[in-house]
Amino acid sequence: xxxxxxxxxxxxxxxxxxxxxxxxxxxxxxxxxxxxxxxxxxxxxxxxxxxxxxxxxxxxxxxxxxxxxxxxxxxxxxxxxxxxxxxxxxxxxxxxxxxxxxxxxxxxxxxxxxxxxxxxxxxxxxxxxxxxxxxxxxxxxxxxxxxxxxxxxxxxxxxxxxxxxxxxxxxxxxxxxxxxxxxxxxxxxxxxxxxxxxxxxxxxxxxxxxxxxxxxxxxxxxxxxxxxxxxxxxxxxxxxxxxxxxxxxxxxxxxxxxxxxxxxxxxxxxxxxxxxxxxxxxxxxxxxxxxxxxxxxxxxxxxxxxxxxxxxxxxxxxxxxxxxxxxxxxxxxxxxxxxxxxxxxxxxxxxxxxxxxxxxxxxxxxxxxxxxxxxxxxxxxxxxxxxxxxxxxxxxxxxxxxxxxxxxxxxxxxxxxxxxxxxxxxxxxxxxxxxxxx
Amino acid sequence: xxxxxxxxxxxxxxxxxxxxxxxxxxxxxxxxxxxxxxxxxxxxxxxxxxxxxxxxxxxxxxxxxxxxxxxxxxxxxxxxxxxxxxxxxxxxxxxxxxxxxxxxxxxxxxxxxxxxxxxxxxxxxxxxxxxxxxxxxxxxxxxxxxxxxxxxxxxxxxxxxxxxxxxxxxxxxxxxxxxxxxxxxxxxxxxxxxxxxxxxxxxxxxxxxxxxxxxxxxxxxxxxxxxxxxxxxxxxxxxxxxxxxxxxxxxxxxxxxxxxxxxxxxxxxxxxxxxxxxxxxxxxxxxxxxxxxxxxxxxxxxxxxxxxxxxxxxxxxxxxxxxxxxxxxxxxxxxxxxxxxxxxxxxxxxxxxxxxxxxxxxxxxxxxxxxxxxxxxxxxxxxxxxxxxxxxxxxxxxxxxxxxxxxxxxxxxxxxxxxxxxxxxxxxxxxxxxxxxx
Numbered sequence: 001x002x003x004x005x006x007x008x009x010x011x012x013x014x015x016x017x018x019x020x021x022x023x024x025x026x027x028x029x030x031x032x033x034x035x036x037x038x039x040x041x042x043x044x045x046x047x048x049x050x051x052x053x054x055x056x057x058x059x060x061x062x063x064x065x066x067x068x069x070x071x072x073x074x075x076x077x078x079x080x081x082x083x084x085x086x087x088x089x090x091x092x093x094x095x096x097x098x099x100x101x102x103x104x105x106x107x108x109x110x111x112x113x114x115x116x117x118x119x120x121x122x123x124x125x126x127x128x129x130x131x132x133x134x135x136x137x138x139x140x141x142x143x144x145x146x147x148x149x150x151x152x153x154x155x156x157x158x159x160x161x162x163x164x165x166x167x168x169x170x171x172x173x174x175x176x177x178x179x180x181x182x183x184x185x186x187x188x189x190x191x192x193x194x195x196x197x198x199x200x201x202x203x204x205x206x207x208x209x210x211x212x213x214x215x216x217x218x219x220x221x222x223x224x225x226x227x228x229x230x231x232x233x234x235x236x237x238x239x240x241x242x243x244x245x246x247x248x249x250x251x252x253x254x255x256x257x258x259x260x261x262x263x264x265x266x267x268x269x270x271x272x273x274x275x276x277x278x279x280x281x282x283x284x285x286x287x288x289x290x291x292x293x294x295x296x297x298x299x300x301x302x303x304x305x306x307x308x309x310x311x312x313x314x315x316x317x318x319x320x321x322x323x324x325x326x327x328x329x330x331x332x333x334x335x336x337x338x339x340x341x342x343x344x345x346x347x348x349x350x351x352x353x354x355x356x357x358x359x360x361x362x363x364x365x366x367x368x369x370x371x372x373x374x375x376x377x378x379x380x381x382x383x384x385x386x387x388x389x390x391x392x393x394x395x396x397x398x399x400x401x402x403x404x405x406x407x408x409x410x411x412x413x414x415x416x417x418x419x420x421x422x423x424x425x426x427x428x429x430x431x432x433x434x435x436x437x438x
Numbered sequence: 439x440x441x442x443x444x445x446x447x448x449x450x451x452x453x454x455x456x457x458x459x460x461x462x463x464x465x466x467x468x469x470x471x472x473x474x475x476x477x478x479x480x481x482x483x484x485x486x487x488x489x490x491x492x493x494x495x496x497x498x499x500x501x502x503x504x505x506x507x508x509x510x511x512x513x514x515x516x517x518x519x520x521x522x523x524x525x526x527x528x529x530x531x532x533x534x535x536x537x538x539x540x541x542x543x544x545x546x547x548x549x550x551x552x553x554x555x556x557x558x559x560x561x562x563x564x565x566x567x568x569x570x571x572x573x574x575x576x577x578x579x580x581x582x583x584x585x586x587x588x589x590x591x592x593x594x595x596x597x598x599x600x601x602x603x604x605x606x607x608x609x610x611x612x613x614x615x616x617x618x619x620x621x622x623x624x625x626x627x628x629x630x631x632x633x634x635x636x637x638x639x640x641x642x643x644x645x646x647x648x649x650x651x652x653x654x655x656x657x658x659x660x661x662x663x664x665x666x667x668x669x670x671x672x673x674x675x676x677x678x679x680x681x682x683x684x685x686x687x688x689x690x691x692x693x694x695x696x697x698x699x700x701x702x703x704x705x706x707x708x709x710x711x712x713x714x715x716x717x718x719x720x721x722x723x724x725x726x727x728x729x730x731x732x733x734x735x736x737x738x739x740x741x742x743x744x745x746x747x748x749x750x751x752x753x754x755x756x757x758x759x760x761x762x763x764x765x766x767x768x769x770x771x772x773x774x775x776x777x778x779x780x781x782x783x784x785x786x787x788x789x790x791x792x793x794x795x796x797x798x799x800x801x802x803x804x805x806x807x808x809x810x811x812x813x814x815x816x817x818x819x820x821x822x823x824x825x826x827x828x829x830x831x832x833x834x835x836x837x838x839x840x841x842x843x844x845x846x847x848x849x850x851x852x853x854x855x856x857x858x859x860x861x862x863x864x865x866x867x868x869x870x871x872x873x874x875x876x
Contacts, residue, residue: 021586021728032585034766129583135729137583144759145567145575147470148459148749273735276714290459290746291573294736297711298729308728311586321582321762328472328757 001035004318007073007098009043009064009089010080014103014130016053017307018077022314023053029311033318043067068092075317077310078102087111094122099322101313103130103306109207113217116331125326127313132205133158133282135305136298137312142212142286143329149288151213152254155437158205160280160300161196162228162248164188166265167278170236170245176229188280198227199248203263206250209284213252214259215330216337223261224343224411231265235353235432238381238403239267242351245275249437258341267351267436273297274437344412349378349436352406354421355399355428358385362426366402369424373417376407399428405436439473442756445511445536447481447502447527448518452541452568454491455745456515460752461491467749471756481505506531513755515748516540525549532560537760539751541568541744547645551655554769563764565751570643571596571720573743574736575750580650580724581767587726589651590692593875596643598718598738599634600666600686602626604703605716608674608683614667626718636665637686641701644688647722651690652697653768654775661699662781662849669703673791673870676819676841677705680789683713687875696779705789705874711735712875782850787816787874790844792859793837793866796823800864804840807862811855814845837866843874 006022008015022029022039030036042055043064061067068076068089076093078100080086086107093100100119102108108115108131119126129139133156142151157163161183168179180197183189195201203220211217228248239246249266252259268275273295277283282300287293299305316322356362363382370377381403406414414433421427444460446453460467460477468474480493481502499505506514506527514531516538518524524545531538538557540546546553546569557564567577571594580589595601599621606617618635621627633639641658649655666686677684687704690697706713711733715721720738725731737743754760794800801820808815819841844852852871859865 017728025586025588028588029586032766032768136732137579140578140583141575144754145578145750146746147753148463148467148746150463150466273711273714276711288746290455290742290749292737292740292743294574294734296732296734298732302730304728305730308584308586308726311728312583315585315766316582319762319766321759324757324759324762328470328753330470 003036005040017303109204130309153287159202353432441474443478455741543569547642568747591725597640791870
């Protein structure tokens with residue numbers, strides 16, 4: 001049978017993994033795809049750089065645009081990441097009549113609607129299993145296995161780097177900075193880990209899941225995004241004492257016709273599967289109106305897990321399945337793009353850690369402010385400190401932590417209360433506020 | 439567009455759920471399938487029986503065979519369960535040129551190869567997502583999302599009834615019989631729960647996953663199958679003390695070119711995801727050579743989760759995706775049907791609970807037997823009992839439990855040792871032996 005001819009753009013970690021699967025397991029891939037899948041052209045940044053994999057010089061080029069338009073290529077695999085020139089290359093490939101496989105969540109989160117429309121216009125497809133949660137087949141499950149459902153809630157741990165850091169801090173009683181260094185040494189974090197630890201990566205992946213589940217394109221600038229870079233070990237320990245784990249949780253929920261969205265360090269009850277995901281793993285919990293809640297988890301990144309998803313998409317294209325699936329995804333119900341719930345209306349419980357002076361009336365001042373903002377307390381922890389000495393006052397004594405769990409309230413009320421609390425002389429930094437997912 | 443015309447055979451719990459999705463969410467289903475999916479004929483056991491769902495009398499019949507051959511039907515959904523007449527109906531439907539969707543794991547485990555060959559011969563497809571783990575999309579993930587992998591290990595909790603019973607016994611310190619009654623009241627267990635609690639249901643599902651992952655048809659008579667019906671609360675508690683949960687675990691592993699298979703109550707370390715699956719849920723852990731381990735979990739049964747999978751298959755058929763996927767599944771690599779590893783060669787750790795007399799030399803007698811069978815002890819628990827009285831001996835004193843965890847050994851050695859142990863006067867019933875999954 002006619003082989004499927006692949007033009008690979010980007011021979012980094014994942015590109016090398018994809019090449020390995022296609023070369024080392026050609027028999028298996030051919031059997032499952034019904035025809036051979038051949039690496040026909042491979043664009044690399046520099047032809048001189050040493051490579052982990054041995055490819056014939058004749059298929060290598062440093063001209064990515066030429067691969068995108070190569071008449072001998074049936075499907076372009078874009079693995080260079082970033083917005084530009086990835087966007088132009090994908091548009092070119094589609095215009096040249098090629099299907100596209102990509103792992104680029106930033107590109108799809110930002111320009112997904114444009115690229116998907118272009119694909120539809122040219123009668124091509126874009127497959128992107130590897131763009132979210134690496135080897136975990138969340139795109140296929142959402143678009144296909146749960147197609148009979150209206151999914152109404154997705155809660156997910158989508159950034160393995162952040163999850164690894166939180167796990168290590170808690171397990172080893174370690175400070176954030178030390179663990180980031182360890183994560184970098186182990187290859188779990190980039191030299192500049194900002195995209196991961198500031199929540200952007202997870203928020204972009206959430207945007208892509210939202211587009212797929214709700215036909216609505218939402219960038220990370222449209223909803224609350226916080227990273228784990230300000231998390232302190234103390235909060236992980238207090239959360240644990242209260243029965244919760246802290247995870248960087250990406251959430252989208254359909255609430256009264258609006259999308260509630262946020263990506264934030266969040267307290268999750270210990271007995272929930274999401275709280276039990278440790279190390280560099282990802283988990284997606286999907287709730288649909290028929291299926292109830294389904295959990296998927298596994299490696300969210302890494303060479304071979306991500307390559308496994310890219311190769312599955314290539315098999316889909318070779319069989320012709322991707323071409324059938326793509327037009328039926330909920331990607332273009334533009335008339336029903338859903339409004340995003342304003343952040344201040346988000347309704348949930350909160351964890352607060354306040355560093356306060358250990359003197360009379362502090363508790364009264366704080367609870368007065370919370371009470372006036374209609375925020376009701378569910379629990380309070382103040383561990384015993386050395387006895388208050390009326391004569392000495394608290395001059396020079398360190399502030400003590402006061403940990404408060406609220407009942408459900410609006411984000412707007414919490415923010416207003418925090419602004420007022422921050423005016424109190426008795427309150428010191430850091431002042432921590434994290435949402436709770438029940 | 440031409441609707442997909444469905445002939446539904448069986449309007450029980452799941453059939454009613456499928457009808458609900460097709461009728462109540464026709465717009466959504468049409469959008470995702472690219473065309474309407476219509477209930478054209480529905481075969482019921484008795485036309486007079488009151489039904490939960492209101493269907494036009496004109497589409498109802500009590501002649502299932504007529505539905506399987508109806509020229510106005512494009513796809514037959516078989517939801518009556520059991521081997522006969524389900525097998526004949528499916529064969530008839532395929533011969534009449536219809537695709538088939540079924541949730542019948544017993545049928546596919548027993549007659550899968552025959553039915554799949556018949557489908558291929560007639561150029562039709564069989565889709566069976568609902569046959570294993572209800573709403574959890576394990577069939578699609580195994581056949582499609584992980585297609586670039588050689589899956590080499592599947593460990594799964596596939597029987598929600600058994601998992602519910604084990605969870606309830608442990609959580610509520612309850613005896614097996616009491617919990618079975620509760621499960622029956624809640625609808626989690628059948629009036630005759632044998633298929634569930636004796637392990638047959640889980641073993642059949644494992645057989646089907648094995649056919650899909652390894653192209654080898656294996657019935658439950660070919661590998662060790664034990665149920666949870668002899669489990670005592672004491673063993674759940676000892677396991678917990680040792681750091682393990684007990685689950686009915688279905689396992690298939692590719693070991694040195696042979697398939698190691700078993701479905702047994704098994705000790706699983708607390709920190710593993712499989713140990714954390716409680717209540718009527720299912721979980722499948724798949725390990726592939728590229729993806730590493732991926733976990734899927736959710737409701738393994740129930741009306742709407744199972745109907746969600748059946749409806750997803752109908753959407754697959756309507757789009758034409760199921761027809762493309764089916765011929766590329768690893769269902770007919772007959773030349774490489776893999777041998778099953780003989781049970782006695784299975785190599786793993788074991789948990790033993792021996793009820794022994796509390797007198798001198800008992801421990802020596804037992805450890806002598808284990809040692810002569812080359813079984814090495816990893817840990818021993820014998821809780822303190824009232825002091826041994828040399829004058830009184832142990833006449834009339836109750837036996838005390840001795841709990842032993844072994845290092846890895848062969849099943850054959852354990853069985854030989856148990857046979858010899860059972861000869862000891864100092865050993866009493868029950869004598870419990872469960873494998874450990876590390």
